[in-house]
Amino acid sequence: MTSLPPPSDKKLGLVIDLDICVGCHACVTACKGWNDQGYGAPLSDQDAWGANPSGTFLNRVHSYEITPEGGVPQLVHFPKSCLHCEDAPCVTVCPTGASYKRAEDGIVLVNESACIGCGLCAWACPYGARELDQAAGVMKKCTLCVDRIYNENLPEVDRTPACVRTCPTGARHFGDLGDPDSAVSKLVAERGGMELMPEQGTKPVNRYLPPRAKDRLEETAPLAPLLDIQATGFAGWLDRLLDRI
Amino acid sequence: MHPAPSVIIFSVLTGLGFGLLAMLGFGLAPATGWAAVVTYGAGYALATAGLMASTFHLGNPQRALRAFTQWRTSWLSREAWASVAAMMLMAPVAASAVFAGRLMPVLGALAAVLCLVTVVTTSMIYTQLKTVPRWNHWTTPALFLGHAIAGGALLAGLGNAPVLLLLLGLFLALTFRTGDGRFADRGHTLATATGLGGGSVRSFAPPHTGSNYLMREMIFVVGRKHAVKLRTLSILLVSVLPALVLLVLPAGLIATLLAAVLHLIGAFIGRWLFFAEAEHVVGLYYGLR
Numbered sequence: 030m031t032s033l034p035p036p037s038d039k040k041l042g043l044v045i046d047l048d049i050c051v052g053c054h055a056c057v058t059a060c061k062g063w064n065d066q067g068y069g070a071p072l073s074d075q076d077a078w079g080a081n082p083s084g085t086f087l088n089r090v091h092s093y094e095i096t097p098e099g100g101v102p103q104l105v106h107f108p109k110s111c112l113h114c115e116d117a118p119c120v121t122v123c124p125t126g127a128s129y130k131r132a133e134d135g136i137v138l139v140n141e142s143a144c145i146g147c148g149l150c151a152w153a154c155p156y157g158a159r160e161l162d163q164a165a166g167v168m169k170k171c172t173l174c175v176d177r178i179y180n181e182n183l184p185e186v187d188r189t190p191a192c193v194r195t196c197p198t199g200a201r202h203f204g205d206l207g208d209p210d211s212a213v214s215k216l217v218a219e220r221g222g223m224e225l226m227p228e229q230g231t232k233p234v235n236r237y238l239p240p241r242a243k244d245r246l247e248e249t250a251p252l253a254p255l256l257d258i259q260a261t262g263f264a265g266w267l268d269r270l271l272d273r274i
Numbered sequence: 275m276h277p278a279p280s281v282i283i284f285s286v287l288t289g290l291g292f293g294l295l296a297m298l299g300f301g302l303a304p305a306t307g308w309a310a311v312v313t314y315g316a317g318y319a320l321a322t323a324g325l326m327a328s329t330f331h332l333g334n335p336q337r338a339l340r341a342f343t344q345w346r347t348s349w350l351s352r353e354a355w356a357s358v359a360a361m362m363l364m365a366p367v368a369a370s371a372v373f374a375g376r377l378m379p380v381l382g383a384l385a386a387v388l389c390l391v392t393v394v395t396t397s398m399i400y401t402q403l404k405t406v407p408r409w410n411h412w413t414t415p416a417l418f419l420g421h422a423i424a425g426g427a428l429l430a431g432l433g434n435a436p437v438l439l440l441l442l443g444l445f446l447a448l449t450f451r452t453g454d455g456r457f458a459d460r461g462h463t464l465a466t467a468t469g470l471g472g473g474s475v476r477s478f479a480p481p482h483t484g485s486n487y488l489m490r491e492m493i494f495v496v497g498r499k500h501a502v503k504l505r506t507l508s509i510l511l512v513s514v515l516p517a518l519v520l521l522v523l524p525a526g527l528i529a530t531l532l533a534a535v536l537h538l539i540g541a542f543i544g545r546w547l548f549f550a551e552a553e554h555v556v557g558l559y560y561g562l563r
């Protein structure tokens with residue numbers, strides 16, 4: 030059913046720390062690896078070993094250069110997957126009922142056996158979180174690893190999304206953002222977690238923790254006086270002469 | 275947005291077909307017998323061809339019937355219902371004109387209204403998308419309706435067709451113009467998209483070396499180069515030239531056909547631009563639009 034359910038108390042999602050992410054793309058690989066063999070159609074690649082490779086991914090890492098006011102430029106790596114929006118426009122546009130938001134935990138999923146591959150949901154998503162698989166002709170998106178987080182066949186430690194489990198720096202956190210006392214909610218409160226493109230009105234569940242302000246070096250470097258070398262003798266005369274012409 | 279031929283053909287032909295059927299349903303071009311076969315036949319042929327073209331856009335067209343299920347929320351689903359309902363309701367009207375030589379004004383008018391509703395539902399598929407500011411505006415349904423009415427009047431051979439065509443041309447120019455600044459007006463920037471405001475932010479490296487579905491589908495930058503020329507051409511062909519043909523040439527099949535061909539080419543160019551010039555907010559993440 031593509032009507033949105035009433036807002037759930039439980040809002041499962043990710044919190045991504047932009048201060049820590051080093052842009053290693055391990056989450057991208059882990060996500061593709063897990064979702065290639067579990068939920069739904071595999072994530073196909075086209076021309077994988079050719080001149081123009083392209084494929085389906087549920088998570089991609091962008092890199093941005095930011096220059097804070099009065100600061101020096103810094104690189105920010107920016108992983109992006111479905112934000113499991115509360116007012117998910119991708120769900121309501123779907124003509125077939127394939128796209129839906131779960132009433133119990135807010136996860137947004139695609140029932141691939143009902144999807145006609147019209148692509149309208151991908152058009153409706155502001156974040157580029159949905160990709161139509163070119164081999165299967167159905168819409169793929171982050172499942173929040175729904176087949177891991179509740180999977181009792183996995184050891185407890187693995188019952189978390191593949192991307193979170195694999196991240197070597199601990200930049201990705203998974204939890205219930207509907208519960209103000211959860212670890213992720215506290216993290217968001219502490220660090221000023223942000224919504225992406227809030228003006229689109231999608232009310233994303235996932236949050237991004239902004240990069241922390243960097244220290245600033247003092248204006249004068251300790252070796253600066255040594256650099257101010259005064260030429261004397263013939264060199265000094267030449268220096269003054271050259272200054273004049 | 276990628277100007278896929280299937281969606282361009284779909285939206286242009288259904289608009290024209292349902293526009294013509296609406297004119298016939300309202301009884302504005304009363305025809306019976308063989309004449310009705312031609313007029314209603316043309317309307318049905320255009321609408322059906324358009325609807326068929328739309329299925330080429332699907333990844334799994336064999337499940338297309340499922341698109342009828344979500345009319346409560348989805349404009350695409352409503353479009354499916356409206357188009358089928360309009361065609362079914364128009365069928366007895368057409369049959370009566372062809373076989374019995376009798377017009378059915380009440381049912382005809384009802385079916386005609388449904389035809390126009392179908393055109394509006396088609397336009398709403400695009401209008402509803404907040405992610406594409408150029409489309410997300412009342413001018414989109416107005417433009418689609420304008421195309422249907424003026425194009426329908428042309429095909430039905432109505433006397434006021436030249437005036438309607440000229441009005442359509444004016445409105446098309448208006449939508450081209452007013453759409454230009456809308457993305458910026460809505461305030462979507464890379465800073466709001468990433469939350470990395472407070473200073474400057476630019477895309478340093480995309481997530482992958484090749485292209486992907488998102489970029490192919492939603493970031494269409496090639497071809498905008500000639501946009502100004504194409505805008506002029508589409509307005510000339512869709513509106514000015516067919517209006518001139520209708521005014522100058524003696525009324526008849528030749529004039530109507532010639533005007534219709536010009537109009538159709540103009541409509542295709544205009545619809546190509548409708549997609550090619552539309553910028554999706556996801557382009558921001560790639561430092562492109």
Ligand code: SF4
Pocket residue numbers: 110111112113114117118119120137153154155156157158159170231
């Ligand atoms: S991020 Fe996109 S795909 Fe995910 S719920 Fe929001 S709108 Fe839908």
Ligand code: SF4
Pocket residue numbers: 122123124125126127128139143144145146147148149150151167168
């Ligand atoms: S591509 Fe599939 S999931 Fe997306 S709107 Fe179309 S039918 Fe629904």
Ligand code: SF4
Pocket residue numbers: 059060061063064087088110111170171172173174190191192193
């Ligand atoms: S939660 Fe799972 S599906 Fe979603 S990005 Fe992470 S690994 Fe991929």
